[in-house]
Amino acid sequence: MITNAESGTRIDAITDDIYRISTPVPPAALPGGFTFNQYLVVAEQPLLFHCGARGLFPLVAQAVAAVMPVARLRWIAFGHVESDECGSMNQWLAAAPQAQVIHGQIACMVSLNDLADRPPRALSDGETLDLGGKRVRWLDTPHVPHAWESGLLFEETTGTLFTGDIFTQLGDTGPVIGSASIVPAAIAAEEGFNATALTPGTASTLRRLKALAPRRLAVMHGTCFEGDGAAELEALAAWFDRRCRAALAG
Ligand SMILES: [Fe+2]
Numbered sequence: 527m528i529t530n531a532e533s534g535t536r537i538d539a540i541t542d543d544i545y546r547i548s549t550p551v552p553p554a555a556l557p558g559g560f561t562f563n564q565y566l567v568v569a570e571q572p573l574l575f576h577c578g579a580r581g582l583f584p585l586v587a588q589a590v591a592a593v594m595p596v597a598r599l600r601w602i603a604f605g606h607v608e609s610d611e612c613g614s615m616n617q618w619l620a621a622a623p624q625a626q627v628i629h630g631q632i633a634c635m636v637s638l639n640d641l642a643d644r645p646p647r648a649l650s651d652g653e654t655l656d657l658g659g660k661r662v663r664w665l666d667t668p669h670v671p672h673a674w675e676s677g678l679l680f681e682e683t684t685g686t687l688f689t690g691d692i693f694t695q696l697g698d699t700g701p702v703i704g705s706a707s708i709v710p711a712a713i714a715a716e717e718g719f720n721a722t723a724l725t726p727g728t729a730s731t732l733r734r735l736k737a738l739a740p741r742r743l744a745v746m747h748g749t750c751f752e753g754d755g756a757a758e759l760e761a762l763a764a765w766f767d768r769r770c771r772a773a774l775a776g
């Protein structure tokens with residue numbers, strides 16, 4: 527583990543050659559405290575999942591540089607178009623001359639063909655990208671957790687699902703990764719934030735991810751999970767199912 531003492535940004539391996547870069551936001555700045563996590567997948571063609579906000583770029587770049595030269599980055603990916611997901615996208619493109627943004631067809635068409643300083647590469651739902659030693663699959667998840675263009679990546683060799691804002695948890699001091707269920711904390715955060723676009727398709731999209739049987743859930747905000755990822759996704763899907771039915775009945 528490497529830590530930037532001033533910001534508290536830390537970098538920890540969560541499995542072979544996949545690193546979680548986490549910047550805490552203390553309760554004084556955000557009630558309950560919070561974390562912003564980015565993931566570095568080290569391979570022949572290294573990939574960063576979530577760029578982080580523009581203001582976080584120096585901290586995240588410093589963390590990446592502790593593992594490998596930033597200029598080696600080849601792919602930049604994220605879940606949807608929001609500042610914590612992609613605010614620093616063009617800073618990364620400038621720092622890594624070979625880097626290219628990858629995303630789903632919708633995000634490229636609606637936003638990224640215009641926003642990204644170099645043309646992005648649009649992936650189809652279910653398309654895989656061989657990174658050389660690691661292999662990622664793109665999954666469209668429209669409106670889950672929010673935003674039409676949403677999608678996620680699954681790293682197939684380690685069974686790691688990058689869940690983005692799904693399973694968001696409050697708190698700035700939780701463990702990096704653990705085997706205790708993160709569903710209760712995710713439900714508590716959802717009850718506070720209402721961040722998920724609740725639709726009749728929410729649970730079925732989560733159940734589609736469940737079919738991947740992930741061994742690890744790499745979350746954007748909070749503690750990662752290692753274990754039966756399908757059971758975690760089913761528990762969250764069932765809760766959204768009940769919530770949607772209650773909203774329709776209400
Ligand atoms: Fe988001």
Ligand SMILES: [Fe+2]
Pocket residue numbers: 610611690691746747
């Ligand atoms: Fe987020």
